[in-house]
Amino acid sequence: MLSVVDVFDALAAPARRAILDALSARDDQTLFEICTRLASDHDIELTRQAISQHLAVLEEAGLVITRRQSRYKFHTINAGPLRDALSRWLDNQEDT
Numbered sequence: 001m002l003s004v005v006d007v008f009d010a011l012a013a014p015a016r017r018a019i020l021d022a023l024s025a026r027d028d029q030t031l032f033e034i035c036t037r038l039a040s041d042h043d044i045e046l047t048r049q050a051i052s053q054h055l056a057v058l059e060e061a062g063l064v065i066t067r068r069q070s071r072y073k074f075h076t077i078n079a080g081p082l083r084d085a086l087s088r089w090l091d092n093q094e095d096t
Helices: 004-011 012-025 031-043 050-061 080-090
Strands: 066-071 072-077
Touching: 004 050, 004 080, 012 031, 012 050, 012 066, 012 072, 031 050, 031 072, 050 066, 050 080
Parallel strands: none
Antiparallel strands: 066 072
């Protein structure tokens, strides 16, 4: 079972937050598409291997879901673990 610590550890790196930004703009992206979007939209120049490792951390934390279609691997954001992590503080709060 994932913990709040896993989610926040995954969000600690700016590159991983940028990956989530890219996936929130459009789901079902390949590694190549994510690399391109990070370079063009976020000015992040990392190797494909580095981005792949960041994606693995996000996947372990449950923040990214992957699916294979033929030889391609598609990545999709999963906001559920983030919602769960924040709900402990937000559920009982009234809007101010």
